[in-house]
Amino acid sequence: MDLEKLTIADLFSLPAEGPAKLAVGLNGERFKAIQQAASCLPSPIGWSEVRTEMAGRMIDALQTTLLGGLVSAWLKSKAVEEKAKKSQSSPETPFSCTLLEHAVESTLHPYVRILLDEKLVQQVDFDVNMTTQIEGLILNLESGSIVSIQPGRCEWSGSIGIDGVDLIERSLVALDLPGHIVFRHPIPLSTPSEPAAKPSRDQARVNN
Amino acid sequence: MQNPSLRVSVSFAIVVIGTMTLAAQKPAGPYYWPSSQDRPALTLTANSANSLALQTGQNVTFKLAWSRTVPAGVFTYQFNWGDGTWTTVTNTVFSRSFSVARVYTVEVNALPAATAKNAKANVYASSNTVSIVVRAPANVELVPNSTSAISGDVVHFQATLNAPTPAVRYVFDFGDKTPPVSGSSQISHPYATVGDFPARVTVFLEDQSSVQSAPVTISVTSPVASANSSSGNNSGRTSQQVTSPQLSVALAKNVQPITGSQIGIIVNLTPSLAHVHYQINWGDGPENEDLANSQPPSHVYSAPGSYTIMVTAKRNPPFDPPLMESLPLTIASPAPPRSAMWPIVAVGIAAAAVIGCTLWFALRAPDTPVDLSPLVAAHETNSNLAQQKFRYIFSEGLSRHEIKMKRGPESFRRITMSSGMRSTEHTIIFPGETTAFK
Numbered sequence: 001m002d003l004e005k006l007t008i009a010d011l012f013s014l015p016a017e018g019p020a021k022l023a024v025g026l027n028g029e030r031f032k033a034i035q036q037a038a039s040c041l042p043s044p045i046g047w048s049e050v051r052t053e054m055a056g057r058m059i060d061a062l063q064t065t066l067l068g069g070l071v072s073a074w075l076k077s078k079a080v081e082e083k084a085k086k087s088q089s090s091p092e093t094p095f096s097c098t099l100l101e102h103a104v105e106s107t108l109h110p111y112v113r114i115l116l117d118e119k120l121v122q123q124v125d126f127d128v129n130m131t132t133q134i135e136g137l138i139l140n141l142e143s144g145s146i147v148s149i150q151p152g153r154c155e156w157s158g159s160i161g162i163d164g165v166d167l168i169e170r171s172l173v174a175l176d177l178p179g180h181i182v183f184r185h186p187i188p189l190s191t192p193s194e195p196a197a198k199p200s201r202d203q204a205r206v207n208n
Numbered sequence: 209m210q211n212p213s214l215r216v217s218v219s220f221a222i223v224v225i226g227t228m229t230l231a232a233q234k235p236a237g238p239y240y241w242p243s244s245q246d247r248p249a250l251t252l253t254a255n256s257a258n259s260l261a262l263q264t265g266q267n268v269t270f271k272l273a274w275s276r277t278v279p280a281g282v283f284t285y286q287f288n289w290g291d292g293t294w295t296t297v298t299n300t301v302f303s304r305s306f307s308v309a310r311v312y313t314v315e316v317n318a319l320p321a322a323t324a325k326n327a328k329a330n331v332y333a334s335s336n337t338v339s340i341v342v343r344a345p346a347n348v349e350l351v352p353n354s355t356s357a358i359s360g361d362v363v364h365f366q367a368t369l370n371a372p373t374p375a376v377r378y379v380f381d382f383g384d385k386t387p388p389v390s391g392s393s394q395i396s397h398p399y400a401t402v403g404d405f406p407a408r409v410t411v412f413l414e415d416q417s418s419v420q421s422a423p424v425t426i427s428v429t430s431p432v433a434s435a436n437s438s439s440g441n442n443s444g445r446t447s448q449q450v451t452s453p454q455l456s457v458a459l460a461k462n463v464q465p466i467t468g469s470q471i472g473i474i475v476n477l478t479p480s481l482a483h484v485h486y487q488i489n490w491g492d493g494p495e496n497e498d499l500a501n502s503q504p505p506s507h508v509y510s511a512p513g514s515y516t517i518m519v520t521a522k523r524n525p526p527f528d529p530p531l532m533e534s535l536p537l538t539i540a541s542p543a544p545p546r547s548a549m550w551p552i553v554a555v556g557i558a559a560a561a562v563i564g565c566t567l568w569f570a571l572r573a574p575d576t577p578v579d580l581s582p583l584v585a586a587h588e589t590n591s592n593l594a595q596q597k598f599r600y601i602f603s604e605g606l607s608r609h610e611i612k613m614k615r616g617p618e619s620f621r622r623i624t625m626s627s628g629m630r631s632t633e634h635t636i637i638f639p640g641e642t643t644a645f646k
Binding site: 053054057058060061064069070072073074076077096097098099100101102103104105106107108109110111112113114115125135136138148150152153178179180181182 | 257258259261310311313337338339341343373374414415416624625626627628629630631632633634635636637638639
């Protein structure tokens with residue numbers, strides 16, 4: 001498993017060619033405007049085809065890497081933030097930062113816009129919730145970038161829904177990651193744009 | 209006049225207060241227990257680091273250090289290994305190895321030694337936490353298809369790597385003084401000279417470490433000696449049989465390399481020999497399939513990906529080194545069924561004007577350029593077609609495109625879809641914490 005290339009769409013195992021399970025969950029009642037637009041075409045289009053295409057476009061929006069989200073979360077740890085600053089100020093010195101058992105909870109809100117002759121018919125907002133459980137992790141930093149990680153056991157679960165209704169759900173599965181992942185492209189660590197979360201008791205212990 | 213008993217009491221009080229003052233000024237000693245605010249801090253390191261990655265069986269030394277001098281013998285140290293096990297020691301240095309691969313979160317509690325007095329708490333101080341990532345050691349095994357060969361024979365090797373880190377490259381040393389060869393996990397090598405040759409493989413891993421296999425000895429004999437030996441055993445082998453037959457594997461005609469489709473292969477042995485036993489591994493499972501009675505062989509792959517079909521031919525009798533041949537194969541997902549397609553792209557009125565009918569596309573990829581000229585030409589040369597509905601299907605690679613046509617000077621409307629991301633939020637949560645999504 002190539003963590004650098006692993007996308008959220010991969011995690012849900014929904015190939016763009018046929019996200020059938022997701023499409024099945026899309027109820028036409030919620031999308032009357034789209035149905036009407038599709039049916040008024042010279043060659044009317046069935047709802048099943050519309051929803052399949054909508055699901056496919058939504059999966060396109062999820063072609064974002066899991067690693068990007070994880071790094072964004074790790075940066076909210078005070079321990080990582082401090083090590084990142086040290087690494088940036090001492091580019092010649094390698095640093096390592098240990099994160100104890102933790103979870104990364106991610107919410108993504110992809111949307112699909114349906115247009116009829118360039119006019120917006122409806123925007124459909126999806127909710128993607130994911131949790132990545134990581135038993136332990138060592139981040140190896142150089143010049144303010146993550147050059148490699150040594151993850152412990154990782155497990156992942158997630159769901160895709162609309163208006164609180166789950167369309168697809170993936171229960172806890174183990175991510176088969178190698179013990180030491182050296183990144184082909186080091187990931188620069190920049191200070192998060194929002195204030196870092198208050199460090200927890202466990203984080204404080206990590207910072208010792 | 210003072211009361212003598214009062215004087216004695218005052219003197220006693222002075223002595224007691226004086227003793228208490230002296231006790232408070234006493235430097236840290238074996239029984240000195242500072243208040244919680246003034247306690248020295250306990251720092252734990254493993255091989256001088258606060259995190260470590262090592263292999264099972266590899267020794268690691270833990271060191272404890274107090275921020276101030278603490279006399280020896282005052283504390284016992286309880287190592288919590290993070291896997292539910294504990295070890296209690298009296299020294300501040302402790303070495304051990306780990307036999308199970310996992311992440312260990314090690315923390316040490318300093319407890320008053322049994323002889324210590326005034327101990328008021330069970331745990332006097334806790335150290336920082338040290339993470340130890342323990343991995344199973346990498347190993348690689350080199351397996352030839354035969355350990356005996358006749359000079360000129362090709363020996364096929366398979367290297368099987370068991371490592372937590374992916375391989376970058378395999379370097380094979382065949383032991384016959386030919387230069388090492390870099391390649392993938394499978395390789396073939398012709399042995400030209402006679403002798404016993406220790407072959408081994410070195411695998412370079414992504415973490416810049418390497419692992420080497422144990423040597424496997426390939427015994428190569430001359431064709432004459434082999435033939436003499438065979439005739440001496442009354443096996444009836446002649447010098448003609450010494451010539452190595454060639455095994456070839458190819459995809460059968462009209463095979464569609466997609467999931468769910470029958471993938472047929474053609475196995476050919478030149479020259480043709482009797483009593484040949486074929487086995488095949490389709491590369492998507494560990495099992496070898498016996499093909500003695502199932503020619504022509506075929507297989508259905510359930511998942512897209514890159515596979516290597518490995519065919520083994522064994523001649524029996526006499527039992528000669530088996531011949532192996534591989535065929536790399538890429539299996540793709542089939543084009544989506546018609547029901548999964550949706551006409552994203554409708555053709556403009558200009559196209560309709562050319563061919564005089566309503567036209568719409570069912571394209572898998574909206575951006576795929578479509579050459580309409582054959583279709584238009586067909587319409588122009590056959591007026592009957594313009595009056596009827598018909599379907600035009602063509603393929604580009606594995607993509608299947610379909611164009612439906614029907615009569616009617618209708619204008620065209622177009623539905624398009626676009627997608628994007630409104631917002632994302634990633635939150636790190638440590639055990640015991642709760643958070644709410646924004």
